[in-house]
Structures are given as structure tokens and as C-alpha cells.
Amino acid sequence: MKPVRRDGGFRWDEVPILAYKEEADAFRAVTRQVLFGPEEGLSWELRYFEIQPGGWSTLERHRHPHVVVVLRGSGRVLVGAEIHDVRPFDLVRVPPSTWHQFQAGGAEPLGFLCLVDAERDRPERPTPEDLEAIRRDPAVAGFVRA
Numbered sequence: 343m344k345p346v347r348r349d350g351g352f353r354w355d356e357v358p359i360l361a362y363k364e365e366a367d368a369f370r371a372v373t374r375q376v377l378f379g380p381e382e383g384l385s386w387e388l389r390y391f392e393i394q395p396g397g398w399s400t401l402e403r404h405r406h407p408h409v410v411v412v413l414r415g416s417g418r419v420l421v422g423a424e425i426h427d428v429r430p431f432d433l434v435r436v437p438p439s440t441w442h443q444f445q446a447g448g449a450e451p452l453g454f455l456c457l458v459d460a461e462r463d464r465p466e467r468p469t470p471e472d473l474e475a476i477r478r479d480p481a482v483a484g485f486v487r488a
């Protein structure tokens with residue numbers, strides 16, 4: 343099979359740029375490209391996400407884990423109770439049922455690969471009670487967008 347060529351930048355031939363999610367109120371400036379997906383008979387999906395400067399992904403948790411490889415830009419990530427800086431080629435593990443959120447920093451978009459199970463549970467967003475608990479740590483309270 344012919345390789346799918348990178349089409350300059352962080353695009354690949356014939357891979358459409360998709361909206362990150364349907365509900366548009368819980369995130370800002372995020373796009374999604376499915377590089378390998380279930381239509382090829384795989385039990386996992388490899389996606390490339392890009393968050394524009396000033397943007398963030400949904401604050402959420404779910405039973406399926408994420409494994410992430412940062413490819414471009416810089417930013418910060420909340421995983422559970424911890425906030426860490428990330429930069430290209432960092433590896434980020436999001437364990438099952440752990441609150442997480444990615445935020446872009448700097449002038450370049452934050453781009454990362456994210457591997458997930460093809461069959462996975464739907465993300466859960468925090469209830470007001472969850473948010474109160476999440477925000478109990480002042481550092482986390484200053485970080486999260488929800």
C-alpha cells in the first residue's frame with residue numbers, strides 16, 4: 343500500500359480535519375485528524391489533535407486510557423491532580439477514570455498524537471460537585487477551563 347504523505351505542515355493527504363467534538367461549549371480551538379481508524383479493521387485509533395494558542399481540550403474523564411506523544415508546540419496538561427509542562431516528543435499517560443485537560447501555550451499550536459481503543463466509553467464531564475472537588479487545589483483551580 344502507498345504511504346499517505348504528509349501534506350506539508352501537520353496535515354496528511356486525504357485525512358480530513360474534523361471538529362474535535364460535537365458539543366462546542368467545553369473546549370476552544372481544537373481540531374482532530376484520524377490517522378488510523380477502525381475502518382481498517384484495527385482495534386485502536388491513532389488521532390492527531392491540534393490546539394491553537396490560547397485553546398484547551400475538554401476537561402473530562404473516562405474508563406479508557408489515553409497515550410499521547412507531543413509533536414509540536416508547547417503547553418500544559420492536567421492529569422489527575424498534577425499539572426505539567428509538555429513539549430515535543432514528551433510522552434503523556436492518562437490512566438483510566440482520571441480527569442484531564444490539555445492547554446496550548448506559546449505562539450505555536452500544541453499538536454499531539456493520541457492513541458485510544460476503537461471501542462471506548464463516552465467521556466464524562468464534571469458535575470458542579472466534581473468541579474468543586476477538582477478546584478479545591480488552588481493550582482488546579484487556576485488552570486482548569488470548564
Ligand code: MN
Nearest residue numbers: 402408442465
Ligand atoms: Mn479524553
